[in-house]
Amino acid sequence: MTVIDVRGLTKQYGGLHALNAINFSIEENKIIGLIGRNGAGKSTLLKCLAGYYHPTDGQVRVLGEDPFDSLFVSENLIFVDDEMSFSSEITLADILQTAARFYPNWNQTLAQRLFDYFSFRPNQLHSELSKGKISTFNMIIGLCARTKITIFDEPTTGMDYSVRKDFYRALLKDYIKHPRTIILSSHLLNELETVLETILLIDEGRFVIQESVDQLKEKSYGLTGSEESLSHLPGDVQILHEEELSGNQVYQVILGDLTEETKRKLEKEDVQFSPVSIDDVCLYLTKAKRGGIDHVFE
Numbered sequence: 001m002t003v004i005d006v007r008g009l010t011k012q013y014g015g016l017h018a019l020n021a022i023n024f025s026i027e028e029n030k031i032i033g034l035i036g037r038n039g040a041g042k043s044t045l046l047k048c049l050a051g052y053y054h055p056t057d058g059q060v061r062v063l064g065e066d067p068f069d070s071l072f073v074s075e076n077l078i079f080v081d082d083e084m085s086f087s088s089e090i091t092l093a094d095i096l097q098t099a100a101r102f103y104p105n106w107n108q109t110l111a112q113r114l115f116d117y118f119s120f121r122p123n124q125l126h127s128e129l130s131k132g133k134i135s136t137f138n139m140i141i142g143l144c145a146r147t148k149i150t151i152f153d154e155p156t157t158g159m160d161y162s163v164r165k166d167f168y169r170a171l172l173k174d175y176i177k178h179p180r181t182i183i184l185s186s187h188l189l190n191e192l193e194t195v196l197e198t199i200l201l202i203d204e205g206r207f208v209i210q211e212s213v214d215q216l217k218e219k220s221y222g223l224t225g226s227e228e229s230l231s232h233l234p235g236d237v238q239i240l241h242e243e244e245l246s247g248n249q250v251y252q253v254i255l256g257d258l259t260e261e262t263k264r265k266l267e268k269e270d271v272q273f274s275p276v277s278i279d280d281v282c283l284y285l286t287k288a289k290r291g292g293i294d295h296v297f298e
């Protein structure tokens, strides 16, 4: 079942197109990574899905409804980011109790266990927490709400390595027991890669690709060979990156389906295959069009 459907979504801030005619849909019970560089439009997109923002143009449907001002969507979707604000008057224990009243599938046992595991104190105030602790507490709210759709916008901001690992493990364990749609935004994929099923990549407000992690890995190759031998690639292959090496050799990162026959042909022409990280593939797919940092120093 489709739980999120986005058609022609455009969001402008004054003259700036933060999102430009985006189209995609998301099926239920999947873990999706929304990937993009700083300023790509990730938070804006997630806030449109959560019903915080009204699109400038286009249509957003979440669980079949326009999420803007929808009580049904707010009961069934939680949006977690580091700006989640709570009254400075109420304690962390009060916040958990309030969440329990609002979210129909809230799991208090899990909330209490995570609360104790991460050494929170019931009388602490949210405003007194450190950056990493805010993210950890917000993550507990996001996980334990067990809403049909859970959105984590840059959830690991400020978390140390061990907490980040715990977070992804907790997320996966709870998801396996209670499948739901979870969207996680990030700049980088390496630490997310193991939990994601699908990647949605955006760049400068535009949709780039929606692909399963496994397929993206299968279709990505690093090739090293002579210019002549690499000129025999099938026409539908996308060259994402190219650099000249010494000895008249060229290194290319390509995206495409190579048949076994094509691979054998390339190998016969001394083309070497090497793995490419999915992070690099996303980087090349969204690479800045101008020079790179070296250009600044020229």
Ligand SMILES: Nc1ncnc2c1ncn2[C@@H]1O[C@H](COP(=O)(O)OP(=O)(O)OP(=O)(O)O)[C@@H](O)[C@H]1O
Residues within 6 Å of the ligand: 013, 016, 018, 036, 037, 038, 039, 040, 041, 042, 043, 044, 045, 187
């Ligand atoms: N409230 C706002 N008013 C004006 N411009 C905004 C506002 N919020 C975001 N923008 C602009 O919209 C674009 C997309 O911002 P957004 O925060 O959605 O990107 P992002 O991918 O989440 O970035 P980051 O990874 O740095 O958090 C940026 O150019 C940003 O400066």
